Amino acid sequence: MEFFCYHRDRPGSTPLRTEMVEEHWAYMDRFGATMIARGPTFTSDETLTGSVHILDLPDAAAARAFAFEEPGYQAGAYRDVLLRRWRNTLGRTMWDFGDGRPDNDRYLVLGFCEPTADDIGLPDGDELIACGPLLSDDGAVVIGAAVLLEATSAGVAGSSTLSPDQFAAIEVHQWDFGGRPA
Structure with a gap:
């Protein structure tokens, strides 16, 4: 899980x-x-x-x-x-993403929606690092989405990732790959 x-x-x-x-x-x-x-x-x-x-x-x-x-x-x-x-809709890890583009920053975009048993519209594209729905404890109900991506700005990350028509609240946070330095 x-x-x-x-x-x-x-x-x-x-x-x-x-x-x-x-x-x-x-x-x-x-x-x-x-x-x-x-x-x-x-x-x-x-x-x-x-x-x-x-x-x-x-x-x-x-x-x-x-x-x-x-x-x-x-x-x-x-x-x-x-x-x-x-749920990992991309089926990969952040380490599979590669180096990305040096002119982009990385962001976490969180969206929260009314609970639904239906699939929600999630973005796709080369700029996505990880993407998936936030689910209820039993995995049957979608309550939002979490997306890690590269974009030229926080505004672009927020406006191009999750639709305000579908998500009641959208948060955009600067984010970067983590872990012990090599």
């Missing part, structure tokens, strides 16, 4: 996150084989705002354990956690 996990930073937690980076990476290393995508979100001045992890785990209990046993969560770095079932 695939899960989307977004730990949203508590305001002012960047020093704590920086102090705990090795603990965070060591924890994530344990899940390396299950990762579809990962990386930090941040503001234009590079202040951390969150941490995205998309993983393939055995079940919801394993996903909850992953999210709430994370060292930064345990230390109080995060204000909340968005944890949802997810």
Whole structure:
């Protein structure tokens, strides 16, 4: 089962996150084989705002354990956690994406919609890194979408990815590939 996990930073937690980076990476290393995508979100001045992890785990209990046993969560770095079932519509990982285009930035676009059992319109294109619906716990109901992509700006990422006609709320966050530096 695939899960989307977004730990949203508590305001002012960047020093704590920086102090705990090795603990965070060591924890994530344990899940390396299950990762579809990962990386930090941040503001234009590079202040951390969150941490995205998309993983393939055995079940919801394993996903909850992953999210709430994370060292930064345990230390109080995060204000909340968005944890949802997810479906990998591209069928690949972020490492399969390649280098992308140097003139583009990377973004996380989240859209939230009225719950529906129907498929929702998701984008396609070469700029997509990871894409899929956010699902109910049983996977039967779509409640939104999470898209990682490259775009020339946050405005382009938001306006070209998810339709405001279909999604009641759309969030755009600067994002980048994460993990231990090579």
